[in-house]
Amino acid sequence: MSGIAKTPQPPYYAVIFCSKRTEGDKGYGKMSEKMVELACQQKGFLGIESARDEGLGITVSYWDSLDAIKSWKEHSVHQVAQDRGKNEWYKNFALRVCKVERDNFYEM
Amino acid sequence: MSGIAKTPQPPYYAVIFCSKRTEGDKGYGKMSEKMVELACQQKGFLGIESARDEGLGITVSYWDSLDAIKSWKEHSVHQVAQDRGKNEWYKNFALRVCKVERDNFYEM
Numbered sequence: 576m577s578g579i580a581k582t583p584q585p586p587y588y589a590v591i592f593c594s595k596r597t598e599g600d601k602g603y604g605k606m607s608e609k610m611v612e613l614a615c616q617q618k619g620f621l622g623i624e625s626a627r628d629e630g631l632g633i634t635v636s637y638w639d640s641l642d643a644i645k646s647w648k649e650h651s652v653h654q655v656a657q658d659r660g661k662n663e664w665y666k667n668f669a670l671r672v673c674k675v676e677r678d679n680f681y682e683m
Numbered sequence: 684m685s686g687i688a689k690t691p692q693p694p695y696y697a698v699i700f701c702s703k704r705t706e707g708d709k710g711y712g713k714m715s716e717k718m719v720e721l722a723c724q725q726k727g728f729l730g731i732e733s734a735r736d737e738g739l740g741i742t743v744s745y746w747d748s749l750d751a752i753k754s755w756k757e758h759s760v761h762q763v764a765q766d767r768g769k770n771e772w773y774k775n776f777a778l779r780v781c782k783v784e785r786d787n788f789y790e791m
Contacts, residue, residue: 578739579701579777589781591697591743593687593732597791624701624777626734626741631686633734633741635699667790669687669732673697673781682775683705 580622580637585675587621588638594660594668595631603664610656617650619643637675644672688730688745693783695729696746702768702776703739711772718764725758727751745783752780 596603614620614636621637638644647653660668704711722728722744729745746752755761768776 579775589699624739624741626736626739628734628736631732631734633732661789667687669786669788671783671786673783675779675781678777678779680777681769
């Protein structure tokens, strides 16, 4: 999953999740892997891109509809992860729901 | 600039730039800093978020209009950087232009 997502022709939707972590792993790495695996299995999931350095983490997931984003948000296992995120893993985060209007891919 | 962007109430626009780098710096670090500095000075610029690890780099810039994104794309100094990006710095990349429809901020 570590790469550039192969998304279809726009329009489609993106969720940009940008976060600062607290110190220490506290089960974050394992849960993070599990969430990516589970997200991939959801109806309407199109792809995911993720990068993290000392300062910031950015994960962008792509979806075919706002309904698919809503269903993933409300998934019971994801809800548990969201609660632990707020209580243990994140100092702060921003989540943005977007409509992708156009895209452009380049390969050397 | 290393942090979560303080963007205004939606709607606004996001450019998601996801890339894989070639080996070695080749002037990338310096140009990258210069481009962030220059982007911040553009009309309609709202903020920027960036993270890079071994696999992938993701930079999301936020803008108040599609015109602002177009002007930044066509900025002469940015055009030089775009050409060097294709020729020297990136193995591949995806660029997506999106309309941010809603957002949600959390601070512990």
